[in-house]
Amino acid sequence: MAIRINGTETRAPADPRVSLLDLLRETLHLTGTKKGCNQGACGACTVLADGERILSCLALAVQFEGRSITTIEGLAGQDGMHPLQLAFIEHDGFQCGYCTPGQICSAVGMAAELARGAPSAVTTDLGAATVRFTGEEARERMSGNLCRCGAHNGIIAAITQTYAGAAL
Amino acid sequence: MSILDNAKAAAQGAAQAVMKKAVELAPDAWVPGGKPDPLIRSKHGLIGAPISRIDGPLKVQGRAKFAAEFPLDGMVYAAVAFSTVPKGRIATLDTGAAEAAAGVVLVMTHRNAPRMNNMPLFMTAEKAAGGDNLPILQDDRIHWNGQPIAVVLAESQEQADHAKSLIGVTYAQEPAVTTLAGARAQGADIGMFQGQPLKTTVGDAEAALAAAPVAIDATYTTPRHNHNAIEPHAATIAWHGDELIVQDAAQAVSHMAWSLASVFGLDERQVRVTSPYVGGGFGAKTLWQHQVLGAAAARLAGRPVRIALSREGVFRIVGGRTLTEQRVAIGAEADGRFTSIIHTGTIVMTRHNAMPEPFILPTRGAYAADSFKLEVEAVYMDMLANTFMRAPGEAVGTFALECAVDELAARLGMDPIELRIRNEPAKDPIEGLPFSSRHIVEAWRAGAARFGWARRNPAPGAVRDGAWRVGMGCATATYPYYRMPGGAARMKLTKDGSVRVEVAAHEMGMGTATAQTQVAAERLGLSMAQVSFGYGDSIMPGVVLAGGSQQTASIGASVMAAHHALTVELLKLAGNDSPLAGLGADEVEGLDGGLAKRGEPDRHESYVSILARARRDALVVEAAAPPPLETQHWSMHSHGAMFCEARVNAMTGETRISRFLGSFDCGRILNPKTAASQFRGGIIMGLGLALMEETQFDERKGRVMNPSLAEYHIPVHMDVPEIDVIWTDIPDPHAPMGAHGIGEIGITGTGAAVANAVFNATGKRVRDLPLTLDKLM
Numbered sequence: 001m002a003i004r005i006n007g008t009e010t011r012a013p014a015d016p017r018v019s020l021l022d023l024l025r026e027t028l029h030l031t032g033t034k035k036g037c038n039q040g041a042c043g044a045c046t047v048l049a050d051g052e053r054i055l056s057c058l059a060l061a062v063q064f065e066g067r068s069i070t071t072i073e074g075l076a077g078q079d080g081m082h083p084l085q086l087a088f089i090e091h092d093g094f095q096c097g098y099c100t101p102g103q104i105c106s107a108v109g110m111a112a113e114l115a116r117g118a119p120s121a122v123t124t125d126l127g128a129a130t131v132r133f134t135g136e137e138a139r140e141r142m143s144g145n146l147c148r149c150g151a152h153n154g155i156i157a158a159i160t161q162t163y164a165g166a167a168l
Numbered sequence: 169m170s171i172l173d174n175a176k177a178a179a180q181g182a183a184q185a186v187m188k189k190a191v192e193l194a195p196d197a198w199v200p201g202g203k204p205d206p207l208i209r210s211k212h213g214l215i216g217a218p219i220s221r222i223d224g225p226l227k228v229q230g231r232a233k234f235a236a237e238f239p240l241d242g243m244v245y246a247a248v249a250f251s252t253v254p255k256g257r258i259a260t261l262d263t264g265a266a267e268a269a270a271g272v273v274l275v276m277t278h279r280n281a282p283r284m285n286n287m288p289l290f291m292t293a294e295k296a297a298g299g300d301n302l303p304i305l306q307d308d309r310i311h312w313n314g315q316p317i318a319v320v321l322a323e324s325q326e327q328a329d330h331a332k333s334l335i336g337v338t339y340a341q342e343p344a345v346t347t348l349a350g351a352r353a354q355g356a357d358i359g360m361f362q363g364q365p366l367k368t369t370v371g372d373a374e375a376a377l378a379a380a381p382v383a384i385d386a387t388y389t390t391p392r393h394n395h396n397a398i399e400p401h402a403a404t405i406a407w408h409g410d411e412l413i414v415q416d417a418a419q420a421v422s423h424m425a426w427s428l429a430s431v432f433g434l435d436e437r438q439v440r441v442t443s444p445y446v447g448g449g450f451g452a453k454t455l456w457q458h459q460v461l462g463a464a465a466a467r468l469a470g471r472p473v474r475i476a477l478s479r480e481g482v483f484r485i486v487g488g489r490t491l492t493e494q495r496v497a498i499g500a501e502a503d504g505r506f507t508s509i510i511h512t513g514t515i516v517m518t519r520h521n522a523m524p525e526p527f528i529l530p531t532r533g534a535y536a537a538d539s540f541k542l543e544v545e546a547v548y549m550d551m552l553a554n555t556f557m558r559a560p561g562e563a564v565g566t567f568a569l570e571c572a573v574d575e576l577a578a579r580l581g582m583d584p585i586e587l588r589i590r591n592e593p594a595k596d597p598i599e600g601l602p603f604s605s606r607h608i609v610e611a612w613r614a615g616a617a618r619f620g621w622a623r624r625n626p627a628p629g630a631v632r633d634g635a636w637r638v639g640m641g642c643a644t645a646t647y648p649y650y651r652m653p654g655g656a657a658r659m660k661l662t663k664d665g666s667v668r669v670e671v672a673a674h675e676m677g678m679g680t681a682t683a684q685t686q687v688a689a690e691r692l693g694l695s696m697a698q699v700s701f702g703y704g705d706s707i708m709p710g711v712v713l714a715g716g717s718q719q720t721a722s723i724g725a726s727v728m729a730a731h732h733a734l735t736v737e738l739l740k741l742a743g744n745d746s747p748l749a750g751l752g753a754d755e756v757e758g759l760d761g762g763l764a765k766r767g768e769p770d771r772h773e774s775y776v777s778i779l780a781r782a783r784r785d786a787l788v789v790e791a792a793a794p795p796p797l798e799t800q801h802w803s804m805h806s807h808g809a810m811f812c813e814a815r816v817n818a819m820t821g822e823t824r825i826s827r828f829l830g831s832f833d834c835g836r837i838l839n840p841k842t843a844a845s846q847f848r849g850g851i852i853m854g855l856g857l858a859l860m861e862e863t864q865f866d867e868r869k870g871r872v873m874n875p876s877l878a879e880y881h882i883p884v885h886m887d888v889p890e891i892d893v894i895w896t897d898i899p900d901p902h903a904p905m906g907a908h909g910i911g912e913i914g915i916t917g918t919g920a921a922v923a924n925a926v927f928n929a930t931g932k933r934v935r936d937l938p939l940t941l942d943k944l945m
Contacts, residue, residue, distance in 0.1 A: 017326045026325065031237035032230015034447070036398040037479040041877035044398055072230035081229065089224035092845045095677030097227030098399040098447030104228060143884040146877060148398050148448050149677045150849030150914075152888040 001065040005030070006074030012062045020064055021045045021056040024071060032072035032101045036146070043145035046102040046109070047071045053109025072101035075108065084108060087158035095149035103145045107159045110141045114163075133164045191800040192601060201604070201798035201902030205728060206757060206766075207691055208836065208899045208906040214686040214696065215905065216897070218841040222682045222696075223445070223675070232445045235417040236402035236476040243404070244273050244321040246462055246475040247328035249335050250484045254313040254870030255344035255550045261308075262336035266320055269334055271327030274469040276319045281305035282464050284431050287455055290555075291362065291522050294654060295426035295436075295711055297455040299487055300520045300553040304431075304460050310339060311520070312552045313346075313871040314484030316457055319465045321473060344550040346870035348491075351516055351547035359515065359524025359544040361561075366526050368598055371539030373499075376508035380499025383508075384576040387495050388568035388935045390919075392863035394488035395557050396882055399447020401486055402476035405462045411438050412463055418443035418704075419453045419714035422654075422672045425706035427455050428463065441706040446676035450853075451556035451715060453676065456486045483875030488863055490516050490525050490554035492564050496572035498537075504582050504590045506537035511569060514545045521553035527565030530646045530916065533805055534569065536593035551870050556715060558853055559912035562647050563919070567857070567937060570643035570920030575933065578628075584642055584924070585612050585621065585809075596803035604802035605900035607833040608644070612809040614894060615642075615831025619811040629931035636815040638826075639929025645808030645830070645917030648799075649900070649908050650718035654711030655793035657726035659734050662786045665761050665776040667692055669730070670702035671723050674714035677849075678911055679842030684723055686839060687905055691731050693758030709790055717806070717909030720838070724904030725793035731758075733789040738763060738775070741782040747771045798902050806834040806908045810851070810917040814925035821941035823926060825855055829892040830914060836899040836906035843910055847893040850914015856883045857915065858922035860938050 002009035005028065013023055021038070024030040024047070036044030038057045045057040048070040056069075075082040084104055087093070094100040114131040122140045123131050131137060138159050139152075147155065196202040207215060226232040251258075263275040284306065287298025302311050310317075318335050322328035345351050359366040377383055404415040412432065418424050421441045429436040446453055462475035477485070492515050499508035511531040515524050528542040557563070577584035589609055595602055616622070624640040625631050631638045660668045669688045675681045681701050689699040702708060712722045735753040742748045748756060748763055748771065756763045762774035779787065798804065813827035830847050837843045860881040864873040874880045899906025919937060926944065927933050934943045 015324065015326055017330075018324075022325060025237070029239060030230075031233065034230075034234075034399070035236070035476070036400065037877045039479065039876060039878065041479075042398060072228075076229065081225070085228040088228045089220050092221065092841050094221075094224075094227055095679070095842075095845055095849060096397070096399065096446060096448045097223070097232050097677065098234065098397070100227050101230040139885040139888070143886045146398060146882060146884060148396055148450070148853070148882060149845070150852030150883075150888075151845060152852060152883070152885050153848055153891055154845060156885065 003061065003064045004068040006071060012065050016060060016062050018061050019057055020059040020061045023061040024056060030071050030073050034098055034101060036099065043106060044099050044102040046106040046145065048105055048109055051112055053106050072105055075104065084158065084162045087161045091154040091157040091161065092151065093154035093158040094151050099145060099147045103147065103155055106142060106145045111163045135160060188800055191797045194801060199797050199801040200725065200794040204901045205904050205906065208901065210690060214690045215838055216840065217686065219682055219686055219839055220841060221679060222685060234399055234445050234447050235404060235415050235443065236474060238404045238415045240404060240406055240472040243472040243474055244323060244469065245325040245328045246465060246473050247320045247332040248316050248458065248461065248481055249318040249332050251310045251313060251315045251317050253310055253339045253341050254346055256310050256339045256341040258308040258310065258317060259338045259340040263318065265334035266331040269327065269331040271323040272320060272331045273323065273471060274321040274465060276305065276465045276468055277317065278305045278307055280468065282467060284460065284464060285433065287460060288427050288430050289522050290454060295423045297420050297423035297427040299454060299456045299555050302520050304457050312550060313869055314552055316461055316485060319461045321465050321469050344870055346549055346551065347867040348516065351549045354548060356514065356545040356547045359526065359546040361524060361526045366524060366528055366544035368532060368540055368542040370598065373508040373510050373539040373541035376539045377497050377499040377510060380507050381502050382576065382580050383497065383499040384572050384579060385497035386572060386575060386935055387493065388571060390492045390564040390567060390937045392488055392491050392865055393557055393857065393861050394483060394863050394880060395450040395452035396877065396880060397448025397450060397452060400477045400479055400482050401453065401456065401458055403459045403462050404474050405466045406472035407467055410434060414441045414459060414463065416441050416443050416459060417446045417453050419446060419449040419674050419676055421674065421704060421706040422711045423713065424455045428459065431460050432463065443674065443704045446674060449676040449714060450558045451560065452486050458485060479877060480875040483872050485552065487521065487553045487555035489557035489560065492525055492527050494527055494568040496568045498572055498576050500576060500580065504580050504587045506535055506591045508539045509535065509537040510541045512541060512543040514547055516549050517546050518551055518553045519548050521555065523555050523560065525564065526561035527568065529561040530565045531569050532598045533596060533803060534644055534646055535591040536597050540598065558850065559647055559915045562916040563857060566643065566646065566916045567919035570917055571923050571935065574641065574920065574924040574927065585616055588612065588644060599803055601803040604804045604902040605835060605898065606805065606807060607896045607898050608807035608809065610896050611807060611831040611833040615809040615811055615829055618894060619829045621811065624928065628928055635818055637818055637929040638813065638815050639925045639927065641812050641814065641921050641924025641928050643810045643917040643920035643924060645810050645913050647717060647806050647913040647916055649721065649804035649806060649903060650716040651721040651725060651796035651799060652713055652716065652718050653795055655722040655726035656709035656790065657730040658709050658788065658790040659730045660786055660788045661734060661775055661779065663776065663779045663784065665774065666698045667694060668700050668702060669727060670708040671712055671726055672706055672708040672710045673703040673712045673719055673723050675703060676714060678846060679839060680719060682842055683838040687724065688727055691727065691758055693760055693762065717912045720907055720909040721904055722793065724907065728904055729791035729793050730789055733791040734787065735763065737787055737789055738778055741784065742773055742778045745781065746773045746778065748773050802902055806910065806913045808832040808913055808917060810921040812921040812925040814922060814929050816926055816929045816944055821944035823859055823939060823944065825889055825922065827889055832893065832895040832913065833898065834895060834910050834913060835903055835908040837895055837897050838905060838907050844893050846910050847914045848891045850912060851891055851918050852883050852888055854915040854918025855887065855922065857937060858919040858939055862938055
């Protein structure tokens, strides 16, 4: 079975040690997904697996046969960039740009978690069908994505513009 | 140093002193910046416009290519093995299993590495960029715990990493100095920084302190820090014959090309270092051993090499900020006027680097006082070379100084802002030079009003909100204006009226490409779409370090010089048939796609028209910036007033920062959108310094114990409140564009503002960073 990456099928690697991150970066040259620590501590390698955010450095590529992966390169639609990508530019949600693809993919996955009512450490109503977007929810849920340039305010502003009040 | 070296240094020192005096006394007009940059006058154009980053679309789509993202035909992957002892010799080294492992192309050790020169140590020559000057795989000696001992090249990273694990090594250890006490026992030197001893004496500060009616005398300590840019160090390296091409993550491309040439015995023109995007630098993205190892292995294997350090690898071979132990004593009259400032202490460094963390630098210009005693003592350990990290000196020096000022204010019963303003100097307190631009009092007043400082309860531990104790603190931020020698720029005007500007400068997230495109377009009278700004390539003109917050000024002065040369050439080409006939370069300015007489916009000819009449397809000029004498003629600094509101849990000691404001006086702001990000970024790194950051060093083994982002904590989204930033926007009349670099000032003062807020909240004075909860319970 193949792995579907941004809509295109690709063969799983022969070497079972190859992480999904290295498959993306080294075999497919999809270098938008970044390697910041290769041990699940920084979030730079975040991609979406069937819409759920995962750390591709901690994922072996062979485990994703039959699954559908979306990377930063696959987020834009036919009519241009994803609204969150545009909001990151508008709110200066990055400086060096290295953590940015992971932040953006992570936020897309986070919005889906809110929509399906997955609670976080700061969620007060654990029984709600959907979790209401708040700045605190966003900061809590994005805390696995490190940024060293200090673009945190712009990142949260971009996410808020895109998802606060939106029908999740 | 030999007697001869001492004599040479003394002679150079005397010559420098004469030169320095001459520059001090020269008329303003003779000095760069003596005549204000005409761009300072333009008020409604691109300068100061909040333009979004021009590389934004690439970065948010993952299309900006970083150093480890250039695939080359036949490229192999490197893995580096590190020593596990701090000092000694390699006793046995077995590489047989590694060499036999699948996919392995080369195992390089000291036995087969090519002969190479040591890296030229940063600041020992104009273009020296090395973090240390030790032999690299040239012998069996170990100098620090984590030193590279072997490099494996293989067809895949997985194969290289596995083969590396098969290398067998034993060591003959030798006694190493890995404790602070042990280092002290070996003796101390006065730290030397930029060729000058870190020692300043004015009057008898100890006597003045003893005689002062009110005084504070305390010791503050700060731990080791690591830069931890999210992009780990990486390089993609290829040899073409004797030409070396390095796609690097670099904040000093020209320095690195020259330094690599020196290592491999090449002419500097045989080495090209490119670095279009850098995933954060903060002082660490210079030349460390990995680029040399990668290039040596590529030469030996005859294959291009990708060497991408693991996160642990960065901690093992790229230095960070060293620890400091600082005494700050301030003596004051009862009215708060300072009579004595003492700022002395100890830092740890190695015998093979050039960075005695100069924590006294902020104290040289912050306050007036009758007497000063400032001194940095260096002691030496067997450890990884420490290096420059964001605001080296000031980041930790302002922690000690500004906590002490707060402590003194409490003893005097004075408001800490009023105490600072009372000691505002009229001229540089040490050098006696006039300030080029200093509006820190305005910054204090504006910040205090906006932050609601008047609502602060001066009694410590008096405000409580449920389980949380709440306090406010403030501190001065300060960082020098630097402009280093060597800046140069090229401009190419083409017949369609567009201009390409090239400088060997860097974009690590500061917004360089965006802001400099704005500036160049404004200077030329073009739209941003008509200007492209090239950077990040050592074959471009200029020696422009992205460090010391000097890049904005260095590029600015270089582009001014190139623009002047372009204008001179254009006026020649325009000749007598132009409305511009008879005008000199200083009488015209860029306007509406051409040149016009200043104040007479109708006397204008477009670039397209000038080139067309001259039958030229293009006009290329290159010019060097004048030497940075302005920094010796005026005392040039950026300033800030930092305000923090901290909440400390009364039960657990956990500290949360609920509000922060930086009020800055840093000359004219070129782009408020990217500038606000730089200010906030510095402040956020300062919150890390205040609350959590520490490179833990095992004093038994000389080894970093937390070489990962899981164990070295940096601020995450939940730690970062909305950070407010404001600025005076008063141009420095003596700086290009009236602007100062602003990459570092945000981290200065922040640690003290947090500690002072925590004191106001709890009544507990923590003088040892980071302010972890165990110190507040």
